[in-house]
Amino acid sequence: MMMQQQKVDKDNQSIYCYENTSLLINHMNIKDKNALEKIENMLVTYKLATLIDDHHPFKRDLTVNHYLKIHEYLFADLYPFGGKIREEFINKKNSDEISDEEGIRIYCSPNLIYEKLNEQLISMKKQAISIYTKENLIDFLANNYLELYFIHPFREGNSRTLREFLREYVEIMNKLLFTFGNFSLEYSYLTQFDNKNFIRATMWNISSDKEKQKISIELLKEIFDKCLIEYELKDKKTL
DSSP states (O other): OOOOOOBOOGGGOOTTBOTTBOOBOOTTOOOOHHHHHHHHHHHHHHHHHHHHTTOOOSOOOSSHHHHHHHHHHHHTTTOTTTTOOOOSOOEEEOOTTTOSOOSEEEOOOGGGHHHHHHHHHHHHHHHHTTOOSHHHHHHHHHHHHHHHHHHOOSSSOHHHHHHHHHHHHHHHHHHHTOOSOEEEEOGGGOOHHHHHHHHHHHHHHTOSOHHHHHHHHHHHHHHHHHHEEEEOOSOOOOO
């Protein structure tokens, strides 16, 4: 099989990648980019499905440990950094395929990640008490999506971990807190275009264009409104 590795210079070499490449070091020692992406997608998709089926291999207490455990469960079989806070600075250049927005998304400094993530999750618990309507819940999800996204705790797999965390958050709050209805986040209702809009929202949120910053939140609200599904729940239980 032809080796498909993107070469990098030593100044850009990630500690998480094979030497002189941008290919993530993995337990299977796969050194072909396309093959690694395929295995990763298959594995993570399967793991996410088991969580949706109410399989809880870790304590779901909406803390930093809960957040890290989701990432570990999804990625540790493939990557050594599964469930571990990243130890290097990372940023992402905005993609021309998604948006014409220029610039770089810069994420939280490694030494501040645990502190910032902990603060945000504590803040979310306080905010959750004031959710009385579906509209409140959509606002909560959209705003906290952006806050958590820019903390970006991991070297890879941040968006998938974040979305699963929010899915579990709604599931837990349903049983403990919500009195105005019962909801679940069903990402299967989203189209490929909707999923690209998650990325657009993060780009526009840091735009120098104030109007685009406002649109970023509205875009996320539209996405969450589409995949926030109401259903009947007979008994409220404590987890």
